[in-house]
Amino acid sequence: MIGRPCLYYLCASAGPRSEGTLVCIVCGRSGPFIDFPAVPDDRQQHEGIEYAAPSECHASHSPTSPARRSRPIPYPFYARLRAEAPVYRIRLALWLSAWLVTRHDDVVFVLKEGPFSNEFSKQKMAWLPRRFQPLTRHLLNADPPDHIRLRTLVSKAFTPRAVERLRGRMQDICDELLDAAQSEGRLDLVQDYALPLPLTVIAEMLGIPPQDRRRFHAWTKAVVAGGSGSVTRFVLGMPALLQSTHYLRGLIGRRRSEPGEDIVTALLQAEEAGDKLNEDEVVGMIALLILAGYETTMGLVSSGTLALLQHPEQRRRFATEPELTDSAIEELLRYTSPLELAAFRLAREPVTIAGITIPKGDVVLGVLGSANRDESRFPNPNTLDLARDPNRHLAFGAGAHFCLGAPLARLEGRIAITTLFRRFPDLRLAETAKEVPWRRGLFFRGPARLRVLL
Ligand code: HEM
Numbered sequence: 001m002i003g004r005p006c007l008y009y010l011c012a013s014a015g016p017r018s019e020g021t022l023v024c025i026v027c028g029r030s031g032p033f034i035d036f037p038a039v040p041d042d043r044q045q046h047e048g049i050e051y052a053a054p055s056e057c058h059a060s061h062s063p064t065s066p067a068r069r070s071r072p073i074p075y076p077f078y079a080r081l082r083a084e085a086p087v088y089r090i091r092l093a094l095w096l097s098a099w100l101v102t103r104h105d106d107v108v109f110v111l112k113e114g115p116f117s118n119e120f121s122k123q124k125m126a127w128l129p130r131r132f133q134p135l136t137r138h139l140l141n142a143d144p145p146d147h148i149r150l151r152t153l154v155s156k157a158f159t160p161r162a163v164e165r166l167r168g169r170m171q172d173i174c175d176e177l178l179d180a181a182q183s184e185g186r187l188d189l190v191q192d193y194a195l196p197l198p199l200t201v202i203a204e205m206l207g208i209p210p211q212d213r214r215r216f217h218a219w220t221k222a223v224v225a226g227g228s229g230s231v232t233r234f235v236l237g238m239p240a241l242l243q244s245t246h247y248l249r250g251l252i253g254r255r256r257s258e259p260g261e262d263i264v265t266a267l268l269q270a271e272e273a274g275d276k277l278n279e280d281e282v283v284g285m286i287a288l289l290i291l292a293g294y295e296t297t298m299g300l301v302s303s304g305t306l307a308l309l310q311h312p313e314q315r316r317r318f319a320t321e322p323e324l325t326d327s328a329i330e331e332l333l334r335y336t337s338p339l340e341l342a343a344f345r346l347a348r349e350p351v352t353i354a355g356i357t358i359p360k361g362d363v364v365l366g367v368l369g370s371a372n373r374d375e376s377r378f379p380n381p382n383t384l385d386l387a388r389d390p391n392r393h394l395a396f397g398a399g400a401h402f403c404l405g406a407p408l409a410r411l412e413g414r415i416a417i418t419t420l421f422r423r424f425p426d427l428r429l430a431e432t433a434k435e436v437p438w439r440r441g442l443f444f445r446g447p448a449r450l451r452v453l454l
Pocket residue numbers: 111139140141151202288289290292293294296297300337338339341342343344368394395396397398400401402403404405406408409
């Protein structure tokens with residue numbers, strides 16, 4: 001049986017299609033693949049490398065197959081791209097194609113130095129109906145001067161000092177979640193721990209009432225899936241987009257009449273250089289903070305725990321050498337790369353990277369998960385080494401859009417993982433690592449479920 005098209009999974013070919021292997025990033029298998037009729041494109045051939053047309057994987061991606069449900073390790077595929085095609089053109093759904101940039105220094109160039117714009121949604125998604133647009137027009141998708149104005153307005157809430165004040169509350173949340181699980185003797189680490197911790201923290205920072213938080217999670221899941229490049233999932237995500245916008249406008253209305261001690265109130269009251277945000281910008285900002293604020297941290301806590309469970313010697317060091325905790329969290333960030341790809345960048349002008357010229361206006365994706373495993377920067381990149389030094393990973397990006405929430409994420413990850421292993425020194429997997437299902441979609445990487453015994 002031929003599987004359904006998996007358009008948002010990257011299927012790639014290096015070498016003439018007749019002879020070359022096609023490697024699927026989802027299942028890691030190579031061919032045979034069934035090609036869609038090629039979309040006419042004069043850039044399909046470049047310097048002897050033929051770039052894959054949208055491909056349909058073989059039976060491995062029938063809707064019910066395990067490979068379709070889970071998303072195993074993409075690192076061998078990235079290693080091959082770094083070696084053979086470090087700037088590599090792929091097709092995504094929604095009629096988009098993009099260039100994957102996979103080497104560490106090239107990703108730094110894309111994020112920090114090169115002539116790129118973050119205004120993807122403004123330039124490429126102008127067709128989106130007006131009512132949906134505020135959710136995509138946020139600071140991650142903005143260039144200066146808007147980017148600087150928006151970032152300045154929220155940055156105060158995320159400084160290391162401001163975040164340090166939340167330490168006690170974070171510890172209480174971790175302990176409450178683990179107390180609840182203790183009597184059961186087991187938990188799904190994703191749903192019962194890695195998700196509720198950062199979701200509660202960011203929801204409290206924003207003043208979102210407890211009863212609304214899980215609802216929000218359902219919406220963001222649909223929104224994230226919709227942004228993963230599949231047309232079907234994009235359309236299916238539309239109601240969630242509408243509901244979340246409607247909810248956020250309601251929340252803003254309530255904070256206008258009843259100000260609180262939260263970021264939404266601060267945004268509404270903010271007057272930076274005499275420049276207030278308009279309501280659409282507040283909606284976009286809250287949506288970004290919610291999405292960025294927990295989807296990624298959830299990945300760090302769950303993938304980081306899994307990595308330690310799979311490396312007993314490193315786990316022993318984590319438990320017995322507290323002086324290693326800072327570098328351990330950095331190494332878990334590098335090793336797991338919870339945000340696998342940076343946001344879409346657009347080339348402002350033709351730009352040459354690794355000998356390949358990307359035309360003006362094309363979309364570029366810096367692959368953080370690949371940069372963090374680049375052998376030219378990290379000796380033995382596939383080894384988890386909690387004492388790794390130096391460790392200039394790109395898990396939080398680089399340059400002007402460097403993660404605003406990095407201090408918050410580091411502290412949450414640190415408290416969550418140390419508390420877990422301190423309270424449950426016999427913590428172990430309740431299933432084999434192979435049975436752990438991984439999240440689908442392009443950007444966020446982490447287990448979809450992680451069953452552990454306490
Ligand atoms: C382990 C957890 C996290 C990881 C791995 C992560 C990763 C990243 C990365 C790679 C970027 C830059 C993307 C790019 O340049 O395209 C980014 C931006 C951002 N992150 Fe995080 N993040 C994490 C947690 C958080 C948290 C807790 C917040 C807090 C709300 C947050 C808020 C943001 C914001 C607002 C931006 C946009 C900054 C800008 O455009 O100037 N992140 N994050």
